[in-house]
Amino acid sequence: xxxxxxxxxxxxxxxxxxxxxxxxxxxxxxxxxxxxxxxxxxxxxxxxxxxxxxxxxxxxxxxxxxxxxxxxxxxxxxxxxxxxxxxxxxxxxxxxxxxxxxxxxxxxxxxxxxxxxxxxxxxxxxxxxxxxxxxxxxxxxxxxxxxxxxxxxxxxxxxxxxxxxxxxxxxxxxxxxxxxxxxxxxxxxxxxxxx
Amino acid sequence: xxxxxxxxxxxxxxxxxxxxxxxxxxxxxxxxxxxxxxxxxxxxxxxxxxxxxxxxxxxxxxxxxxxxxxxxxxxxxxxxxxxxxxxxxxxxxxxxxxxxxxxxxxxxxxxxxxxxxxxxxxxxxxxxxxxxxxxxxxxxxxxxxxxxxxxxxxxxxxxxxxxxxxxxxxxxxxxxxxxxxxxxxxxxxxxxxxxxxxxxxxxxxxxxxxxxxxxxxxxxxxxxxxxxxxxxxxxxxxxxxxxxxxxxxxxxxxxxxxxxxxxxxxxxxxxxxxxxxxxxxxxxxxxxxxxxxxxxxxxxxxxxxxxxxxxxxxxxxxxxxxxxxxxxxxxxxxxxxxxxxxxxxxxxxxxxxxxxxxxxxxxxxxxxxxxxxxxxxxxxxxxxxxxxxxxxxxxxxxxxxxxxxxxxxxxxxxxxxxxxxxxxxxxxxxxxxxxxxxxxxxxxxxxxxxxxxxxxxxxxxxxxxxxxxxxxxxxxxxxxxxxxxxxxxxxxxxxxxxxxxxxxxxxxxxxxxxxxxxxxxxxxxxxxxxxxxxxxxxxxxxxxx
Ligand SMILES: Cc1ncc(C[n+]2csc(CCOP(=O)(O)OP(=O)(O)O)c2C)c(N)n1
Ligand code: SF4
Numbered sequence: 001x002x003x004x005x006x007x008x009x010x011x012x013x014x015x016x017x018x019x020x021x022x023x024x025x026x027x028x029x030x031x032x033x034x035x036x037x038x039x040x041x042x043x044x045x046x047x048x049x050x051x052x053x054x055x056x057x058x059x060x061x062x063x064x065x066x067x068x069x070x071x072x073x074x075x076x077x078x079x080x081x082x083x084x085x086x087x088x089x090x091x092x093x094x095x096x097x098x099x100x101x102x103x104x105x106x107x108x109x110x111x112x113x114x115x116x117x118x119x120x121x122x123x124x125x126x127x128x129x130x131x132x133x134x135x136x137x138x139x140x141x142x143x144x145x146x147x148x149x150x151x152x153x154x155x156x157x158x159x160x161x162x163x164x165x166x167x168x169x170x171x172x173x174x175x176x177x178x179x180x181x182x183x184x185x186x187x188x189x190x191x192x193x194x195x
Numbered sequence: 196x197x198x199x200x201x202x203x204x205x206x207x208x209x210x211x212x213x214x215x216x217x218x219x220x221x222x223x224x225x226x227x228x229x230x231x232x233x234x235x236x237x238x239x240x241x242x243x244x245x246x247x248x249x250x251x252x253x254x255x256x257x258x259x260x261x262x263x264x265x266x267x268x269x270x271x272x273x274x275x276x277x278x279x280x281x282x283x284x285x286x287x288x289x290x291x292x293x294x295x296x297x298x299x300x301x302x303x304x305x306x307x308x309x310x311x312x313x314x315x316x317x318x319x320x321x322x323x324x325x326x327x328x329x330x331x332x333x334x335x336x337x338x339x340x341x342x343x344x345x346x347x348x349x350x351x352x353x354x355x356x357x358x359x360x361x362x363x364x365x366x367x368x369x370x371x372x373x374x375x376x377x378x379x380x381x382x383x384x385x386x387x388x389x390x391x392x393x394x395x396x397x398x399x400x401x402x403x404x405x406x407x408x409x410x411x412x413x414x415x416x417x418x419x420x421x422x423x424x425x426x427x428x429x430x431x432x433x434x435x436x437x438x439x440x441x442x443x444x445x446x447x448x449x450x451x452x453x454x455x456x457x458x459x460x461x462x463x464x465x466x467x468x469x470x471x472x473x474x475x476x477x478x479x480x481x482x483x484x485x486x487x488x489x490x491x492x493x494x495x496x497x498x499x500x501x502x503x504x505x506x507x508x509x510x511x512x513x514x515x516x517x518x519x520x521x522x523x524x525x526x527x528x529x530x531x532x533x534x535x536x537x538x539x540x541x542x543x544x545x546x547x548x549x550x551x552x553x554x555x556x557x558x559x560x561x562x563x564x565x566x567x568x569x570x571x572x573x574x575x576x577x578x579x580x581x582x583x584x585x586x587x588x589x590x591x592x593x594x595x596x597x598x599x600x601x602x603x604x605x606x607x608x609x610x611x612x613x614x615x616x617x618x619x620x621x622x623x624x625x626x627x628x629x630x631x632x633x634x635x636x637x638x639x640x641x642x643x644x645x646x647x648x649x650x651x652x653x654x655x656x657x658x659x660x661x662x663x664x665x666x667x668x669x670x671x672x673x674x675x676x677x678x679x680x681x682x683x684x685x686x687x688x689x690x691x692x693x694x695x696x697x698x699x700x701x702x703x704x705x706x707x708x709x710x711x712x713x714x715x716x717x718x719x720x721x722x723x724x725x726x727x728x729x730x731x732x733x734x735x736x737x738x739x740x
Contacts, residue, residue, distance in 0.1 A: 088533070
């Protein structure tokens with residue numbers, strides 16, 4: 001088992017939460033893990049990414065090779081484009097929210113972004129903000145995206161949910177429930193979308 | 196033992212704790228910050244009474260660690276690569292004094308300049324000081340080698356430099372701990388003149404350092420950190436330093452590496468290992484993260500030996516960090532490329548946060564400077580450096596910490612009046628105070644905008660060393676009280692702020708304007724913490740009922 005995952009977003013959007021949950025789930029299944037994060041300058045509203053590698057065998061590089069990612073998980077549509085070069089052409093999936101984070105003047109038309117994503121053979125695009133709101137709070141949008149990616153992670157759903165419970169445990173049952181619902185909503189959408 | 200999931204930085208921290216560390220001193224800087232933060236947050240470190248403090252700058256941190264080593268205890272000092280420039284005087288001379296308690300200096304390099312002004316290679320500094328340098332390739336090695344460095348330092352009486360780069364610093368992986376060693380007791384060096392670098396003693400000490408060089412080389416081999424891996428295909432040999440070893444391995448996950456490989460993680464490198472490789476292969480590929488240091492050495496000035504491939508002949512890029520793909524290309528291997536990046540994609544540079552006080556400070560400064568020609572604002576390093584980018588376009592320099600005030604002095608003395616310096620509170624206490632003293636002593640007409648957001652924001656909001664007494668420092672340095680002006684950087688005070696800045700700019704002497712408002716990120720963090728504490732208190736009260 002080996003999954004190379006690029007997590008993408010904008011500084012402050014909290015992609016590390018997703019990385020942490022996947023990481024915890026992978027460890028609970030006794031897998032090896034490497035996770036390269038971005039700290040520093042770009043965290044101020046710039047583009048950020050994390051290379052997350054999980055495998056049953058030892059992992060060498062902290063960085064995923066170009067063209068080697070099994071999965072790109074993006075919480076922002078334009079940021080998904082930034083890592084097209086990383087995606088494995090034979091089998092890679094791209095999971096992205098369609099909710100733009102516009103903090104630059106020349107942000108492209110959403111349609112033009114989606115057109116590029118929809119050219120790929122394997123993708124899931126979803127309105128994570130709306131789905132999270134339907135489950136109770138827009139704060140669950142990250143977890144909706146994680147849910148949508150979950151069928152392609154090669155991890156057990158129960159491990160991921162346990163990780164969510166552990167991570168949000170301190171913050172109370174309400175938040176756990178909210179995030180579990182957000183996860184399920186994302187997962188259902190993903191399984192029913194026929195790209 | 197259970198594996199801990201640690202960043203490279205955290206692995207260094209845990210390695211130091213387990214090796215019997217008594218104190219860590221540091222000034223924050225990406226990608227080194229998380230080492231000290233980890234120890235500061237560690238309950239285990241607290242229980243052991245380990246001192247973990249932010250210092251005013253890297254030089255004070257280095258000297259504090261040296262003092263702790265003098266007193267017989269194990270000490271560590273951490274910084275980003277350019278911090279070692281600031282600490283250089285202490286660092287170079289600590290190599291001459293040698294250490295007493297184990298002394299480890301960690302310098303985290305930032306090739307590709309993700310968050311830095313340059314990509315200098317700290318291994319060079321290690322060579323300059325002529326002390327052992329460790330360069331781990333992964334998190335486990337970062338842990339092991341930190342632990343080892345303390346032992347090595349105590350065994351040979353020398354400071355040891357630990358060099359890591361951004362990728363290792365900020366990547367997480369499983370780490371297994373070793374046996375936990377006790378801290379040292381307080382003890383003084385047997386020779387109480389060891390640390391007195393009077394010329395007569397320094398000459399002796401320097402000779403001692405020189406005489407240890409051979410031992411340092413032998414240690415690099417005997418430690419096992421540099422080792423030879425046999426390979427059948429002698430058409431090429433590979434030398435892989437530090438993290439580049441991982442990129443090499445990444446290209447051989449399905450098969451063993453056919454070539455002989457020399458893995459390097461400790462310097463100075465012993466000649467015999469390199470010679471063994473050199474003699475048995477036709478050409479050598481050298482993989483180094485950073486400067487081509489080993490490559491230059493092996494090529495020599497004349498470069499007339501066997502074919503050497505590396506960063507200097509274009510086999511690998513001359514600048515920036517390596518990755519598995521660059522190494523694949525250097526090995527002549529093909530890899531499956533991904534998709535082309537669509538042209539629709541736009542750059543997304545970092546920006547100041549919404550609500551950041553620096554916005555309001557710059558809006559006011561820009562307006563106050565409108566009557567003058569452009570190019571008068573010398574600035575510094577911190578979040579506020581983002582004021583250089585549109586839409587603000589407010590500053591004209593960012594060189595090294597503290598350079599705003601001193602460059603403004605030079606520009607003013609060249610005739611650029613008015614000249615303005617823009618500097619953050621943490622940067623001011625790091626390296627701005629001495630420059631301000633120069634300005635006061637020479638009555639140079641500059642206005643210093645001291646952006647006080649009460650924190651070291653750029654690196655994640657560490658305490659700012661001048662917090663609560665900036666005015667008294669400035670007054671103490673001799674700035675006249677009526678020209679120390681505190682303003683509130685808020686939109687509703689804009690007109691008033693512009694007027695005050697204008698007044699001070701037109702003053703023919705040293706003036707300091709302090710826009711003071713807390714960084715919104717630290718404020719939010721503080722509120723969250725307070726909220727959590729209040730909640731806990733309430734809960735414990737109600738459970739008592
Ligand atoms: C010698 C050196 N040490 C550390 C750093 C990393 N660094 C850059 S800016 C900064 C802190 C800036 O704090 P402050 O001046 O208060 O400005 P703020 O970010 O809060 O706006 C640090 C630690 C550096 N670039 N150079
Ligand atoms: S972290 Fe603080 S100082 Fe830095 S941009 Fe954000 S609000 Fe401003």
